[in-house]
Amino acid sequence: MPSSSRSAKDFFRPLAVGAPTPLTEVPARPSRAIHFFDPSNEKMAAKIPAMVGTVDVLLGNLEDAVKADNKVAAREGLVKIAQGTDFGPTQLWTRINALDSPWVLDDLTTLVPAIGDKLDVIMVPKVQGAEDIHYVDRLLAQLEAKAGLDRPILVHAILETARGVANVEEICGASPRMQGLSLGPADLAADRRMKTTRVGGGHPGYLVRQDPTKSSDGIEVGERATYQQDLWHYTIARMVDACAMHGIYPYYGPFGDIADEVACEDQFRNAFLLGCVGTWSLHPKQIAIANRVFSPSVEDIKHARRVVAAMGDGTGAVMLDGKMEDDASLKQCLVMVRLAEELAAIDPELKKQYDAIEVPA
Numbered sequence: 574m575p576s577s578s579r580s581a582k583d584f585f586r587p588l589a590v591g592a593p594t595p596l597t598e599v600p601a602r603p604s605r606a607i608h609f610f611d612p613s614n615e616k617m618a619a620k621i622p623a624m625v626g627t628v629d630v631l632l633g634n635l636e637d638a639v640k641a642d643n644k645v646a647a648r649e650g651l652v653k654i655a656q657g658t659d660f661g662p663t664q665l666w667t668r669i670n671a672l673d674s675p676w677v678l679d680d681l682t683t684l685v686p687a688i689g690d691k692l693d694v695i696m697v698p699k700v701q702g703a704e705d706i707h708y709v710d711r712l713l714a715q716l717e718a719k720a721g722l723d724r725p726i727l728v729h730a731i732l733e734t735a736r737g738v739a740n741v742e743e744i745c746g747a748s749p750r751m752q753g754l755s756l757g758p759a760d761l762a763a764d765r766r767m768k769t770t771r772v773g774g775g776h777p778g779y780l781v782r783q784d785p786t787k788s789s790d791g792i793e794v795g796e797r798a799t800y801q802q803d804l805w806h807y808t809i810a811r812m813v814d815a816c817a818m819h820g821i822y823p824y825y826g827p828f829g830d831i832a833d834e835v836a837c838e839d840q841f842r843n844a845f846l847l848g849c850v851g852t853w854s855l856h857p858k859q860i861a862i863a864n865r866v867f868s869p870s871v872e873d874i875k876h877a878r879r880v881v882a883a884m885g886d887g888t889g890a891v892m893l894d895g896k897m898e899d900d901a902s903l904k905q906c907l908v909m910v911r912l913a914e915e916l917a918a919i920d921p922e923l924k925k926q927y928d929a930i931e932v933p934a
């Protein structure tokens with residue numbers, strides 16, 4: 574039963590007369606990189622039409638990183654870009670302003686009638702609990718009905734307050750519109766009074782140190798190695814479980830050190846391995862990193878297909894290269910194989926690589 578104040582029988586009913594019927598299953602559309610742009614920045618906005626097809630999601634950002642004086646220009650700029658662009662296979666998302674801001678009502682009442690037919694997902698920042706999703710849910714239903722839209726716009730919540738993290742399960746289950754969650758590491762760090770000033774990523778002070786090695790007379794010898802730990806592991810892991818439980822999708826979020834491509838790739842890969850389906854890209858050069866990391870490697874797909882072939886009807890246990898494979902490891906492999914199929918359907922280069930795989934007997 575979803576954690577909603579609505580009863581199970583009403584959960585999938587439209588919240589306004591004439592609004593589109595909610596989806597019972599959130600489509601698994603590839604979204605390795607959600608690329609942020611500021612629609613009020615003319616130089617940036619001019620690049621967007623040419624980016625269609627090169628990135629899974631283009632997101633017109635209206636919230637933080639857009640100057641207060643530019644809020645209206647950003648909203649109007651997004652409408653102009655959306656109306657004038659054929660997005661083909663690329664999804665169009667937006668991040669609206671926070672629900673307590675002076676801009677959000679106009680964001681929603683402008684965007685849904687003007688470009689609601691093109692918007693796939695609305696990202697809501699600073700979500701605290703199910704009540705925030707319920708508010709957006711009803712308002713969107715009213716606006717969709719008025720605009721005559723025939724498919725519901727989905728909602729994505731950013732987890733960037735301690736209360737949001739504490740309520741993560743109820744947020745994911747608050748509405749059939751819920752598409753996924755992203756980590757908002759900057760606001761979340763501030764809200765929790767964490768002592769990092771970075772936007773995502775690790776911190777050299779957050780580490781464990783190897784025990785000292787002592788000589789026979791008790792003197793400490795040699796260096797004690799330190800290992801940097803991941804500040805975000807706990808939150809990402811909670812997000813992954815909450816999303817999986819509700820059939821929606823978790824994403825890493827922003828990595829603010831644009832120059833450090835290696836650390837960016839590491840953070841993205843940790844999130845991919847833990848179960849996230851994608852991340853954000855703040856600068857064009859982060860798109861390639863995200864696409865690389867969130868696409869299973871040829872080696873992984875080769876192994877996964879080999880296990881699928883060896884497991885026949887999917888039951889029992891077999892030995893492959895000295896390792897046991899069974900019903901459960903088959904399921905792990907099917908996660909990879911299905912993701913590869915979804916990605917191959919929209920990425921011709923990956924399709925070529927996956928099609929060329931020969932599965933050894």
Ligand SMILES: CC(C)(COP(=O)(O)OP(=O)(O)OC[C@H]1O[C@@H](n2cnc3c(N)ncnc32)[C@H](O)[C@@H]1OP(=O)(O)O)[C@@H](O)C(=O)NCCC(=O)NCCSC(=O)C[C@](C)(O)C(=O)O
Nearest residue numbers: 609610616617620634637638757758759760827855856857
């Ligand atoms: C970081 C910045 C300032 C560096 O911008 P720059 O112009 O200094 O960089 P550049 O390397 O000089 O740019 C090279 C070229 O790429 C263009 N460009 C640059 N970026 C983009 C882009 N995104 N999309 C399309 N084009 C872009 C740029 O206009 C330039 O074009 P040019 O060669 O013709 O001169 C810039 O990339 C930017 O503003 N990115 C988006 C930032 C953003 O959206 N931040 C908000 C999300 S993170 C967040 O909100 C936190 C969170 C979740 O809420 C929480 O943790 O709490």
Ligand SMILES: [Mg+2]
Nearest residue numbers: 637733757760
């Ligand atoms: Mg934020």
